[in-house]
Amino acid sequence: MLLQPVLILELLLAGVGAGLLSGLLGIGGAMVLVPVLTFVLGHTGTPPEYTVKMAVATSLATIMFTSASSVRAHHRRGAVRWDIARVLAPGIVLGSLAGAQVAVALPSKALGILFAVFIAFSATQMLLNRKPQASRTIPRPAATFGVGLVIGLLSAIVGAGGAFISVPFMTWCNVKIHEAVGTSAALGFPIALAGTAGYIWAGRALPQAPPGSIGYIFVPGLVIIALASMTLAPLGARIAHGMEIQPLKRIFAVVLYCISAYFLLR
Structure with missing residues (x-):
């Protein structure tokens, strides 16, 4: 499938934004990628009932690459708690596989509203x-597995890397913010891998599938965004370790509220 130059530029800019956000805030960039991909797919002749679902699925697939790039940068700085990641990962994988099937079964309008709420x-x-209580720690493995299940399920439904739950959860348990961000980046890979497999399986017999797609994955968009995001994710990680990121979070939160309003009005 050939994309117009302006659409390629939009995908590249979305990938740059997603890569920076992944490294800087530990988020997979779905709040940037899903709106852009929805717009791009709408201009490629994709049936309207597929656009949001394919945008969510493709956004999730890009996190495999963004996460791999981001986690290397965080690991070099000793900011990944692999002990926590190992306990959360099994539940995350199961939840992500199930979440893809749930998302595909939802009407497109309901999925759009759910994304706005997310x-x-x-x-x-x-x-x-x-600020968490000083005595609070990561719960026992069985409870942490359950948390991973919820993270994977919701992340696959909205096409995110799970940081919107995993970072607050870990900081709530008194994990240092930079370690929470780094560990969240590591968890993004199993979320994305399992969720992507789920979306490919769910769309294996998709009628009227757009050219260049595999299941619900829009491959041209995936390739362009992945290349851009992998290049910028290490830069975001370096910036995160050298600055106070709370002021940036406040600014980005305002932007997110605007995007949420756009999806609800749409």
């Missing part, structure tokens, strides 16, 4: 900056 929730989490 980014409004993410914005609120950024603004609140609550």
Whole structure:
């Protein structure tokens, strides 16, 4: 499938934004990618009932590449808690596989509304900056597995890397913010891998599938965004370790509220 130059430019800019956000805030960039991909797919002749679902699926697939790039930068700085990641990962994989099937079964309008609620929730989490109790720690493995299941399920439904739950969860358990961001980046890979497999399986017999797609994955968009995001994610990680990111979170939260309003009005 050939894309118009302006659409390629939009995908590149979205990939740059997603890469920076992944490294800087530990988020997979779905709040940037899904609106852009929805717009691009709408201009490629994709049936309207597929656009949001394909945007969510493709956004999730890009996180495999963004996460891999971002986590290397965080790991070099000792900011990944692999002990936590290992306990959360099994539940995350199962939840992501199930979440893809749930998202495909939802009507497109309902999925769009759910995405709007997700980014409004993410914005609120950024603004609140609550302080945890000093005695609180990561719960026992069985409970942490359950948390991973919820993270994977919701992340696959909205096409996100899970940081909107995993970072608040870890900071709530007194994990340092930079370690929470780094660990969230590591968790983005199993979320994206399992969710992508789920979306490919769910769309294996998709009628009227757009050219260049595999299941619900829009491959041209995936390639362009992945290249851009992998290039910029390490830069975001370097910036995150050298600055106070709370003021940036407040600014980005306002942008997220605007995107949420756009999806609801749409």
